[in-house]
Amino acid sequence: xxxxxxxxxxxxxxxxxxxxxxxxxxxxxxxxxxxxxxxxxxxxxxxxxxxxxxxxxxxxxxxxxxxxxxxxxxxxxxxxxxxxxxxxxxxxxxxxxxxxxxxxxxxxxxxxxx
Amino acid sequence: xxxxxxxxxxxxxxxxxxxxxxxxxxxxxxxxxxxxxxxxxxxxxxxxxxxxxxxxxxxxxxxxxxxxxxxxxxxxxxxxxxxxxxxxxxxxxxxxxxxxxxxxxxxxxx
Numbered sequence: 481x482x483x484x485x486x487x488x489x490x491x492x493x494x495x496x497x498x499x500x501x502x503x504x505x506x507x508x509x510x511x512x513x514x515x516x517x518x519x520x521x522x523x524x525x526x527x528x529x530x531x532x533x534x535x536x537x538x539x540x541x542x543x544x545x546x547x548x549x550x551x552x553x554x555x556x557x558x559x560x561x562x563x564x565x566x567x568x569x570x571x572x573x574x575x576x577x578x579x580x581x582x583x584x585x586x587x588x589x590x591x592x593x594x
Numbered sequence: 595x596x597x598x599x600x601x602x603x604x605x606x607x608x609x610x611x612x613x614x615x616x617x618x619x620x621x622x623x624x625x626x627x628x629x630x631x632x633x634x635x636x637x638x639x640x641x642x643x644x645x646x647x648x649x650x651x652x653x654x655x656x657x658x659x660x661x662x663x664x665x666x667x668x669x670x671x672x673x674x675x676x677x678x679x680x681x682x683x684x685x686x687x688x689x690x691x692x693x694x695x696x697x698x699x700x701x702x703x704x
Binding site for chain 2: 536573578580583
């Protein structure tokens with residue numbers, strides 16, 4: 481298995497532009513998570529899907545952020561409009577449901593908003 | 595959410611064992627103890643997890659106190675590649691999201 485695949489690896493965009501981050505989870509995993517990491521705030525959980533359904537989006541910073549999981553093999557995190565404070569590394573992770581399973585993280589997308 | 599407490603940083607000499615402590619005094623009976631690590635410029639990586647008994651895998655060992663209020667991740671022989679931030683996390687069986695604290699930054703000295 482290729483693991484959790486995220487794209488793009490790096491994204492530089494101008495303030496006000498729409499940004500879409502993509503994630504392909506490991507086949508068979510039914511839980512998917514989006515995290516954001518910054519030096520100031522560490523790793524923050526943004527949203528959690530189970531069986532393609534959003535379960536907890538309490539970590540999504542504001543309405544500019546939205547996430548979808550149209551099927552079991554694809555998820556997107558969209559920021560519209562983007563702002564410089566959104567600059568961070570965004571990680572996607574997947575796992576089987578349940579606390580007895582570990583997460584597999586992707587390599588992340590480094591977003592820079594100028 | 596049940597919380598964990600870890601030292602901010604630790605140092606180890608290469609090829610020596612490393613014991614990374616974690617306190618979780620408010621752990622509930624069904625919370626699993628998970629450890630992840632994050633190497634520089636990489637995503638977090640699963641290391642090991644357990645519920646009550648000590649656990650071993652190819653990466654590390656997990657020693658869980660009898661009262662489950664603390665645990666220790668043991669790297670049997672530290673290498674330079676083990677320099678990373680190590681996160682101790684409690685995962686609730688009723689809701690399996692993982693909340694990361696600041697972790698322990700491990701430095702390995704050649």
